[in-house]
Amino acid sequence: MSGLQVFLEYTLAGIATGGVYTLVGLGFVLVFKASGVFNFAMGDMMMAGAYTFYLCAVVFDLHWAVALLIAVVFSCALAWLIERTVLRRMMGQPVIAVVMATFGIGFVLRGIAAIAFGSEAYQLPALLPRAPFFIGDIMLPGKSVRGFVLTTGLCGAIILFLRYSRAGIALRATAADQITAYAMGINVRRVFALTWMAAAAIGTVAGVIAASVTSLTPDLGTIGLNVLGVVILGGLNSVGGVIVAGLFIGWLEAMTAAYLPGDIREITPYIAVLAMLMIRPYGLFGTRPVERI
């Protein structure tokens, strides 16, 4: 294989992984935009969605599309419940307290998954066909490419939703000025609930894609940590930023995997994020000063 081919293959594969980061990152950003809460349970919500999918698709042997739909509905309901029982009660408390609560929720979800399914790694059914794609001579892993197409579609839908739908506009208004949004008759609490549910739905799709590319364990949610870097890089409140940053971090990981020894691969994205923050403390596209956590 020529040098150029290696470069292109890794680039495309990296961007495909980046798509998952982008999705999870969007889940973070939606919640953060609306309520200023950094949701550390995002990765684990994604994991919970993936397990639900596994249950439906493998244990109950349903068609994958049906299984995905059930998983999305289930995680929306779970998010609604979390919002109702934990977060709504904490409204008015310092943001840091709410953020710690999301940490706790994450631990609980992971614990439940570990008790119910053990730490064994499950294989998800071939939701996305394995057959590789060829662009000229360049071979691409089929799952990554199809995952990427799915991701792109979903990102596009989210952007359209935020820009044009009334709920999206209400969300942006709430993000811009909560009190005034309230004065306009926007039910701010319902907007919060809506963002949590949207984040859970997006997380489920991302979780299923991520788990079908690798495998499913209760630790699937640790991808959330990589995504932490992504959203900080993109700007916690920037949809566009998180899309660019997600793809970039995915690409960077692939590049280090291709050209650098193993251990460095793990830390490169973080070095990139750190370097970026020194230049632009609010992230690439972040706009307003962001609550320090």
Add this chain to the structure above:
Amino acid sequence: MSALEVCDLTLSFGGISALSGVSIVAADGQITAVIGPNGAGKTSFFNVVSGFYRPTAGRVLLDGRDITALPPHRRPALGIARTFQNIALFHGMTVLDNIKLGAHTQLQTGLFGAGLFLGHARREEAELTRRIQSDVAGFLELDTHADKEVQDLPYGLQRRVELARALAARPKLLLLDEPVAGMNREEKQAMSRLILDIRRQWGTTILLIEHDMGMVMDLSDHVAVLNFGRCIATGTPDEMGRNQEVISAYLGEPGAPLAGQAA
């Protein structure tokens, strides 16, 4: 008939009492000015009417209906709209989107339904856009700015967008908190004309907080004077100009002479 009636309103923050025993009536289709020195409790009064502050005691009646305990986001649907002393527009959004948000509660489809953005919700949305462009934006001469982001507009225009947003829902009761603060003479005159036009065109009941006495005299049918959280006088603008207690309340406040400019 009175569109708004507040009775014996008391509001305290810890030890400070922002309002004590305030009763004010805003007659249907009239312009009622609420005046008083800085810190008198004018904005607090608005915040009680729009539901942000829950009064310690007293009642708020809208068209005879008790709305004292109604949460703020349920009030626009009853026809209450307001502007803010410090312009509170949604930055990062266009003028049109900002104005449309004012009519948020008028649409039939709920948040979740609208999220799907299908059929009915879409038609309703398009109809609203059309109505806002033809009525409100045109009326306030904002049509050429519809697609600009609000934070890029000059100050005077931002105030006008805020007014347009409040009008988008065709409110019955409009609360204007210092709508000409920081404006020059011409802008003030233009805004005064707009306020009169609004009342003429839609018969809106208007409550107006204003420091500029000239403007209060010109616009209002009725005046209520607050001082240290108490309503010390109500009456016609002329009566207020002759009221000794009102005059001394203002003279006690350096820099806010009765017949002068904004404080």
